Amino acid sequence: MELTGAQILMKVLKDEGVDTIFGYPGGVLLDIYDELAKTDIRHILVRHEQGAAHAADGYARAGGRVGVCLVTSGPGATNTVTGIASAYCDSIPIVVITGQVPTHLIGNDAFQEVDIVGITRPCTKHNFLVKSTEDLGRVIKEAFFIARSGRPGPVLVDIPKNVGNKKIAFEMPGEVKLRSYNPTYNPNMRQLQKVAELVQKAERPMIFAGGGVILSDGAKELTEFARKNQIPVTTSLMGLGAFPGSDPLWLGMIGMHGTYRANMCTGKCDLMIAVGVRFDDRVTGKTDSFAPQAKIVHIDIDPTSIKKNVPVSIPVVGDCRITLGHLNTLTDQIDPNDLQQKRKSWLDQIVEWKSTRPLDYEQDKNGPVKPQYVVEKLYELTKGEAIITTEVGQNQMWAAQYYHFERPNRFITSGGLGCMGFGLPAAIGAQVACPDELVVDIAGDGSIQMNIQEMATAVQYGLPVKVVILNNGYLGMVRQWQELFYGKRYSSTCMDCAPDFVKLAEAYGAVGLRAEKPSEVVAVLKEGLFSSKTVIMDFRVAKEECVYPMVPAGAPLTEMLLV
Amino acid sequence: MREEKHVLSMLVDNEPGVLSRIAGLFSGRGYNIESLCVAETMDPQVSRMTIVTKGNEPIVEQIKKQLNKLINVIKVYELTGQEYVQRELAMIKVSAKPEHRAEILRIVDIFRCKVVDVGLDHYTIEVTGDEGKLAALLNLLRPIGIKEIARTGMIALFREAK
Missing domain, CATH: 3.40.50.970 (Thiamin diphosphate (ThDP)-binding fold, Pyr/PP domains)
Incomplete structure (x- = not known):
């Protein structure tokens, strides 16, 4: 079948299950937009390309799939950079397709030319410049594969105009295989055995969950693990929703504007099970005094997250959902009565922290709106x-x-x-x-x-x-x-x-x-x-209302400014 | 924690942009590159890159993990702490006044170097060896007058089990 690059792009996008694109057209994208209009893919015309990248991000998170945006070369591409960087920091799977000037003009400072692959190298999980139409189908497939697998992230594909309008014989590429990219999903079971033992022994354990739990679809496993082992849970900002906010084991968010009890728990716990987090500085405060009494177990699919900011007693590289599933099995035989006894004074302490220092504000009936x-x-x-x-x-x-x-x-x-x-x-x-x-x-x-x-x-x-x-x-x-x-x-x-x-x-x-x-x-x-x-x-609203509690930057978590 | 030199040997995809990804990783995260050497392997799709870096243990561990995370990096080996052979090639242009010419040639002979270019007032010497040998040679040539120098940076391979 003879197809143009633009037609190939549409075919592969359909094959990847894309039903929506957030985008903004431009000169080098004319062939692609012409083909796009012939498909049933919904195009949402944003008003600024940064909006396209953020919209793809929101689409990916709410819908649990890869978000796609399509923008033109030069300013269209540079306008997406903030959105790409945001998706990169939060590990959100989006594919950003940028138009590029024709290959023979690349490097000539052509109109609306910019080296977007160079610009986005440090803020994408990976990026591609497609130099020939023959590579296009495979590259798009790889882009989706890389974006959604392992620790997800944004992938940018730069398509020169002539790559989009050249006609070639096309066959849908098969399954993606990259010899240099093979994320570790399954954790080391011997490490997990050690974790299970710590869970049984700990008197003051806590779970610190992050965006990784949500990205791996592991909220159910996390909730089961916490409830069954009677471990209170805090999350990072990115982890909110990974554990039900109405559960008695819920501590509220950790960190600079975390709850009093979550931050106090961090100071006092003897075991911290960190899942799908990266110990951001807004979470840890002063790292030297972060969870000073605790053994830290760190579960994450990205090895670079582990031991980057805080020392860890048991590192576990693996998918959060799969790992928590194994932990649930491994902790099956722990006696719940024994646990209840062991955790009682710890859970009581948390209740006391919660009742004496709740999140609080006062709404005066006649005062300004809080x-x-x-x-x-x-x-x-x-x-x-x-x-x-x-x-x-x-x-x-x-x-x-x-x-x-x-x-x-x-x-x-x-x-x-x-x-x-x-x-x-x-x-x-x-x-x-x-x-x-x-x-x-x-x-x-x-x-x-x-x-x-x-x-x-x-x-x-x-x-x-x-x-x-x-x-x-x-x-x-x-x-x-x-x-x-x-x-x-x-x-x-x-x-x-x-x-x-x-x-x-x-x-x-x-x-x-x-x-x-x-x-x-x-x-x-x-x-x-x-x-x-x-x-x-x-x-x-009240003009000079502050967010409390607040841990000043670089201070230990337990030294909070309260209302 | 002590900062030490570490030798990393990596296999990477031989395609445009890979060097920039790796160099960008080092500069973006504030890691050091003491030397970097890259060329094609037997497989034309793969290059071997040898990087000498400096850092304490946790930093070097991070460097290795971050390198491994790059999609184009196939494998990262750390040679430091293992049995390996390392070499560097340098070309040294020394000023060669008549009164020094014999002395320079004696040094060349002792260090098993080669003179690859000669002129009325210079010799260009080619030398290979490990860091120590190059440093010793440079020490001896410096008083005579080094005009220019080009070094490849270190390349290295594991020793095979005997």
Whole structure:
């Protein structure tokens, strides 16, 4: 069968099960877009290529599959870099297809030419420049394989214009085999035996779970493991939803803005089972005093995550779900009565920490709206069932603290890169992946403006995402640091001139709502959440509210600033 | 923890961009490269790269893991701590005034080097050997006057079991 490169691309994408592409056309992509229009693949035209990358990311997380974006050469490609870097930090499987100038012009500083493969080398799991149409099918297959296997991540494929329009005889490539890439899924059982013994012996154990559990689809196994062995669970920001937020063993999030009890547990535990985490500095605080009394077991599919930031007693390289499954079998014969006795004083201690130092704020009836109150009401009204995306900063932390997740893949945030402007396009991607779900972007007035143009995308495709802006007129998180550590010198963090978000929503053809008093919050949320349209809800919240608890950067986790 | 030299020998895909991925990994993560040597193996699709790096134990472990993680890296071996042979080739252009010419040739003879280019006031010497030999030779030639030097960096292979 004779096919052009563009036709081959479509064939292989279909073969990979792609049904949606987030993209933006351009000169070198004309052949590809011409073919795309002939397929039944849905194309979501974003308003900025960064939005395409974030949307693919949100789509991948909510839908549990590889997200795809398609952008043109030069600026189209460079605009995706932030989105790619965010997906890379959070290990999200996306395939980014970039157009490139024809091969004979590469290196000539041609119009809209940029070495995107060079630019994205350090922020992709892998990337390719396709130099001939003959390679195209195989490369696309490899890109999907690499993106979704092992520790997932973004893969970029750069396709020169002439590779897309040359016609060749085509046969669908077979199964992908790469001799230099072979992730370890199955853990070493002897190591696991040692872990099982530690679980039995430990008096003060805890589990610290991360995004790896969610990515490996291991939330069920984790929950079983924790419940059966009576081990309390904390997670990183990326791990929220890996363990039910309503379970008595749930400690809340760990780290800089983690709960008092999760951080105290870390200080006092004698065994920490870390699963699918990478011990980010926002989690560990001062590494020397991180879990000082504990033996640390670290389970991760990526060997580079292990012993990178903290020393580990038992390293286990393997897929989180498979490894936890084995651990469940290995701990089957542990006597539950014996465990209960052993853990009693530990679990009692945790209950005490929880009751004396809960996450807390006060909502004065006549005072300004507290941002925490908005998130808490949002949680109650949605019964914890919404898909929540966030921007970055205070809004992100309040979302993490006050929205409680029962299930994985419901909390979508730029955890590693901490990328403002992530939430709205990610919500669009999540809504495309899950058309019947309620998708809410919890935003700040600063970060929502970083990709506000995607409102047009949401409205164009009838995507009823809800944007909840916690509008305090500041770049709140930076302002908080200035308040606490820089003598309240608010250098460039006051956003004096913001648009009227209600009018802005209306200008985009969406619904705009506003609440200025605590008594209006629930009504606005109800109206907004149950609308069938794209909605922006502008909550005017207390201007100088801080996120607590807070562990100052580089301090031990147990030294928290409380309210 | 003590920083030590480590010799890594790797097999990598012989394709464009691989060197840049590896060099980028070292620069991006702040690792040292003391020398780097790369060329095709018997299999034209595979290159062998020898990297001499410096770091304490955990850093070198990270370096090896990070290298292994690259899709184009087929295998990473650490030679340090094992039995291996290592060589480096250098070309040294020494100034050769009449009063020094005989002395230089004596040194060349002692070190089993070769003179590969000769002029009215220079010799270019080719020498192979391990680090120690090259350092000793350079020490002797330095007072005479080294004009230029080009070194390949170390290449190395495991010793086979006898």
